[in-house]
Amino acid sequence: MEGVIHQPGVFDDPKGGVLRAELSGRLKLYARFQNELMLFEGVLHTRQYCFTISSGIRAEPRFRFVSNLFHPKTIEASERHDGFGGTPGIKSLEDSWELRGHRSRIVEVNKEALGLFASLYDSPGTPAIEARVPVVHSREILSVLGKLAKVERRLGDLGDEYYSTVCFDETNHQKNGTIRRETRFPENASEWIVSGPHLYVGTPFYKNPNEGCSTHLDYTVIDHTTIPDDYLPRTNYVPACDPAEFVKRTPHWRGRPFTEWYRHANRRMVSLTGERTYVNCILPPEAAHIDLTYTITFSSYRDLVCFSGLGSSLIVDFYVKSTGKSDARGDLNSVLPLPNPSNLDPFIAARTLRLNCLTTHYADLWQECWDPAFACDSFTKDDARLGSWNHLTQNWHRHCAVRTPFERRQSLVELDALAALALNLTAVELCTIYRVQFPILHRNERETFYDQRGIIVFTSNRGLSGVGLTRKQWEEVKTTQPGDELPDYATDYVPPFTRCDREEDMTLAYEVFQERLKDKR
Numbered sequence: 001m002e003g004v005i006h007q008p009g010v011f012d013d014p015k016g017g018v019l020r021a022e023l024s025g026r027l028k029l030y031a032r033f034q035n036e037l038m039l040f041e042g043v044l045h046t047r048q049y050c051f052t053i054s055s056g057i058r059a060e061p062r063f064r065f066v067s068n069l070f071h072p073k074t075i076e077a078s079e080r081h082d083g084f085g086g087t088p089g090i091k092s093l094e095d096s097w098e099l100r101g102h103r104s105r106i107v108e109v110n111k112e113a114l115g116l117f118a119s120l121y122d123s124p125g126t127p128a129i130e131a132r133v134p135v136v137h138s139r140e141i142l143s144v145l146g147k148l149a150k151v152e153r154r155l156g157d158l159g160d161e162y163y164s165t166v167c168f169d170e171t172n173h174q175k176n177g178t179i180r181r182e183t184r185f186p187e188n189a190s191e192w193i194v195s196g197p198h199l200y201v202g203t204p205f206y207k208n209p210n211e212g213c214s215t216h217l218d219y220t221v222i223d224h225t226t227i228p229d230d231y232l233p234r235t236n237y238v239p240a241c242d243p244a245e246f247v248k249r250t251p252h253w254r255g256r257p258f259t260e261w262y263r264h265a266n267r268r269m270v271s272l273t274g275e276r277t278y279v280n281c282i283l284p285p286e287a288a289h290i291d292l293t294y295t296i297t298f299s300s301y302r303d304l305v306c307f308s309g310l311g312s313s314l315i316v317d318f319y320v321k322s323t324g325k326s327d328a329r330g331d332l333n334s335v336l337p338l339p340n341p342s343n344l345d346p347f348i349a350a351r352t353l354r355l356n357c358l359t360t361h362y363a364d365l366w367q368e369c370w371d372p373a374f375a376c377d378s379f380t381k382d383d384a385r386l387g388s389w390n391h392l393t394q395n396w397h398r399h400c401a402v403r404t405p406f407e408r409r410q411s412l413v414e415l416d417a418l419a420a421l422a423l424n425l426t427a428v429e430l431c432t433i434y435r436v437q438f439p440i441l442h443r444n445e446r447e448t449f450y451d452q453r454g455i456i457v458f459t460s461n462r463g464l465s466g467v468g469l470t471r472k473q474w475e476e477v478k479t480t481q482p483g484d485e486l487p488d489y490a491t492d493y494v495p496p497f498t499r500c501d502r503e504e505d506m507t508l509a510y511e512v513f514q515e516r517l518k519d520k521r
Helices: 017-024 073-080 111-121 139-148 155-161 243-249 301-311 314-323 345-356 360-369 372-376 405-422 427-437 439-446 471-477 502-520
Strands: 002-006 027-034 048-054 062-069 107-110 162-165 179-184 207-209 219-221 235-239 263-267 280-283 293-298 448-450 456-459
Touching: 062 073, 107 111, 111 139, 139 314, 139 427, 155 162, 155 293, 155 301, 263 301, 280 301, 280 345, 293 301, 301 314, 301 345, 301 360, 301 405, 314 405, 314 427, 345 360, 345 372, 345 405, 405 427, 405 502, 427 439, 427 502, 439 448, 439 502, 456 471
Parallel strands: 027 062
Antiparallel strands: 002 048, 027 048, 062 107, 162 293, 179 235, 207 219, 263 280, 263 293, 448 456
């Protein structure tokens, strides 16, 4: 036997099938690490690496696989573990990298498992022994992947019914005079050239570049409760040529500029250890983007809304995490689920549209996708901060969108539950995915508090810098009750202040939607 420390590319590279076929029959252990504890000094903390042990070739591949490791002692602890208790996630409740072991962390990979991986992550017809090996945190997660492999339809199955592009290369299209760097508010959507920080999960207007924006951190979170109906954020790039030439240089699909359609958009660069990995939303017509955003145009707006809605769920996010990829382009998007039409469609569409249709730029999409069932729908949680749906109409108005952070969070939670139902996962599996695979989101949920209007009064979420009170201010007011006098800096908030339990809310939403589906039969 021999052990080797190396980069994980052999397990990820689409062109590495022949090498994997030779390696799989020899592998005894595949341990995948991340350098967060700086065990290798001078190497970036996000760098991933592997430790593999191989021996003589066997007739059938069979090896042990342990991923999301930060220290070798986790492997030893997992081998000694009795199998009782919940499987630790990536981070502990104290927000430190999880080093505890558990028997279920050791995943047995055989030819059947490799066949599952091939069906999920490789092109049709790929032999099992050539399959790419995704990041599988535990045996429970392997079971979930087994269900995801049975999805009937994926984006790639649409064939020529969709078109995808990176649009404008940030460097080359400045050099050739197509776009130029200029941070200002656009006159209209045709001058809005989207950058990655503009968007977040289910949110096309997430952050606004500050005047003179110089880095990806130089942005301010947008308050959706106060923006005007025709709002567009600042852009860091504007067209550098005349309008006709700009349209000519824009990617075309079916003889028309792709900007004539509403489009799915996602950040290309994915963070495997961030709050969310797959960050997507819907862009309005006319808006273009630079190449760190990836967009998909659909011939059917039903497919656009369904794909975007499921893409905003934890389940699809988890699936993206499991690939280990750091770039979400065509090859990754093509394998993401896009279920056939079902009774879930109105529920998914309503929440996806209410999250994305924030301004008049989405009025046509809202009207095109309108279903009278929207006005009969409701949130699955009984809370005064969650409004009624009976005011929704076919013609878009500003209250068609969910605007408070509390309502927007709840809409995403309900998309999580709907995605689980659409993909035949249980509520327990949904909660396991959340608990195990989303440590930063778990921490942010525990440390985000809302007032009685649904506004965030305090959060430790680093992505929401500047939102709510400072920690010192929060410590002074967090126990405030109705009728208590608040200091001047907190008079805009209505106590008492509460936080949410995502597992509880997802489970409730799952059960409510199950009952509503029964009513549809």
